Amino acid sequence: MNDEATSNADRDDTTDFGYTRVDPEAKAGMVRGVFDSVASRYDLMNDLMSGGVHRLWKRFTIELSAARPGQTILDIAGGTGDLAARFSRLVGPEGKVILADINAAMLEVGRDRLIDKGATGNIEVVQADAQALPFKDNSVDCITIAFGLRNVTDKALALRSMLRVLRPGGRLLVLEFSKPTSALLGKVYDQYSFQILPAMGRLIAQDADSYRYLAESIRKHPDQETLLGMMEDAGFGECRYHNMTGGVVALHQGFKP
Amino acid sequence: MTQHDPALLSAALAGAEQALNQAILLAPHSHQELDAVSGTLFGIEVTTLDLTVYIEMVTGTDVRLMAHCERETDAFVRGTLEDFAALATSNDPAATLINSGIELEGSSASLITLQQVVARIEIDWEAPLVDILGDVAGHQIAEGLRRFFRWGEGARASLKRQVSEYLLEEGRLTPPKPELEHFYDAVQSVAMRVDRAQNQVEKLLAKAAARGTSQ
Numbered sequence: 001m002n003d004e005a006t007s008n009a010d011r012d013d014t015t016d017f018g019y020t021r022v023d024p025e026a027k028a029g030m031v032r033g034v035f036d037s038v039a040s041r042y043d044l045m046n047d048l049m050s051g052g053v054h055r056l057w058k059r060f061t062i063e064l065s066a067a068r069p070g071q072t073i074l075d076i077a078g079g080t081g082d083l084a085a086r087f088s089r090l091v092g093p094e095g096k097v098i099l100a101d102i103n104a105a106m107l108e109v110g111r112d113r114l115i116d117k118g119a120t121g122n123i124e125v126v127q128a129d130a131q132a133l134p135f136k137d138n139s140v141d142c143i144t145i146a147f148g149l150r151n152v153t154d155k156a157l158a159l160r161s162m163l164r165v166l167r168p169g170g171r172l173l174v175l176e177f178s179k180p181t182s183a184l185l186g187k188v189y190d191q192y193s194f195q196i197l198p199a200m201g202r203l204i205a206q207d208a209d210s211y212r213y214l215a216e217s218i219r220k221h222p223d224q225e226t227l228l229g230m231m232e233d234a235g236f237g238e239c240r241y242h243n244m245t246g247g248v249v250a251l252h253q254g255f256k257p
Numbered sequence: 258m259t260q261h262d263p264a265l266l267s268a269a270l271a272g273a274e275q276a277l278n279q280a281i282l283l284a285p286h287s288h289q290e291l292d293a294v295s296g297t298l299f300g301i302e303v304t305t306l307d308l309t310v311y312i313e314m315v316t317g318t319d320v321r322l323m324a325h326c327e328r329e330t331d332a333f334v335r336g337t338l339e340d341f342a343a344l345a346t347s348n349d350p351a352a353t354l355i356n357s358g359i360e361l362e363g364s365s366a367s368l369i370t371l372q373q374v375v376a377r378i379e380i381d382w383e384a385p386l387v388d389i390l391g392d393v394a395g396h397q398i399a400e401g402l403r404r405f406f407r408w409g410e411g412a413r414a415s416l417k418r419q420v421s422e423y424l425l426e427e428g429r430l431t432p433p434k435p436e437l438e439h440f441y442d443a444v445q446s447v448a449m450r451v452d453r454a455q456n457q458v459e460k461l462l463a464k465a466a467a468r469g470t471s472q
Contacts, residue, residue: 056271057267059267060263060325063324063325066328243262244263245262
């Protein structure tokens with residue numbers, strides 16, 4: 001499906017926006033519209049949609065980051081700042097956490113949450129496009145992107161941009177929805193995504209379309225092995241992934257050689 | 258690629274971590290003692306479950322449990338589930354640790370300090386109950402809890418004693434400890450005598466062989 005999608009993109013110069021093909025120039029604006037709409041209730045909806053399991057996926061991501069005091073961590077598509085708050089404690093006052101997101105509304109919510117949690121002093125909030133990160137080469141020890149890569153128009157370009165910013169030996173962690181490893185779980189997951197998820201979006205956030213887009217964008221996102229290949233193609237080494245919750249989510253890890 | 262689903266393990270560890278930190282928070286006397294081991298990292302590998310858990314003593318009031326850690330541990334213990342269960346229920350943990358199949362790498366001192374602090378932790382239920390329910394009701398419920406835990410401890414000790422007595426006296430299913438020790442001593446004594454006899458026989462055979470060659 002992904003190869004087909006890529007060839008379609010090559011042929012007609014369009015890109016995926018959920019199940020719709022759109023002009024690549026327009027996708028960023030359309031994604032921004034989705035996240036502008038859900039920003040204020042994003043964390044609540046995440047808790048409801050995943051039954052709180054997204055916190056466990058993020059917990060394992062933090063463990064795998066091996067973040068230490070004094071390090072610089074870049075959290076791309078960090079949105080409401082839940083990863084950044086944990087990293088802020090781990091890197092300590094001599095370290096730095098950069099919370100980056102392309103969406104101003106999400107960053108605003110994230111910045112306010114971090115201030116409320118008292119996570120300040122070692123956190124910078126930056127509005128940035130993952131495809132053209134506005135940071136120096138070799139300046140970051142670890143990059144995380146949780147549930148953000150599938151919304152990026154040119155994923156390969158974004159991965160190359162992340163590689164540039166990482167220090168040699170630095171690691172990239174991509175936490176993203178993926179392909180369930182069992183066919184039965186896949187069917188249950190499909191029913192949930194296309195029936196229950198938009199209904200919950202309509203009920204809680206009064207916005208079924210945005211949540212339908214989220215479900216569609218998950219299906220169009222590269223599966224575990226495809227993303228692994230993309231990371232290797234971008235230049236990352238020692239790439240591997242961990243399936244979580246039966247492959248509903250996968251955490252990919254790669255190092256800058 | 259990992260054998261355990263990291264999300265399931267994270268759920269178990271998150272729950273245990275929260276319970277542990279809550280317990281420590283309610284045991285103010287242990288904070289200073291735990292501060293002494295702050296910054297220490299322990300690893301526990303249960304070989305039968307193919308499971309490794311790391312315990313980081315962040316501060317005297319903050320313990321972190323992890324499924325993955327790349328830092329070098331200060332102490333690492335490895336054993337089967339049965340070994341750890343025996344250690345947890347043992348009256349003499351030091352002796353059980355020595356006699357069991359548990360392997361220890363790194364500093365045993367920090368591990369023993371942690372074990373002693375954990376054994377001494379006394380949770381003060383009264384403070385949070387008083388905060389929520391007020392002085393009178395909070396104190397009464399805390400007293401009830403204390404009585405319940407004391408009764409539980411007594412009941413556990415009594416049950417252990419009674420089961421032991423039944424196995425020894427009524428069922429005669431296991432021998433008494435002194436009888437068993439006497440038996441082990443006798444076996445050891447016989448083994449030593451056999452060794453000595455074997456040595457003497459070997460000496461005599463060597464002498465006989467020497468005489469045979471000289472004639």
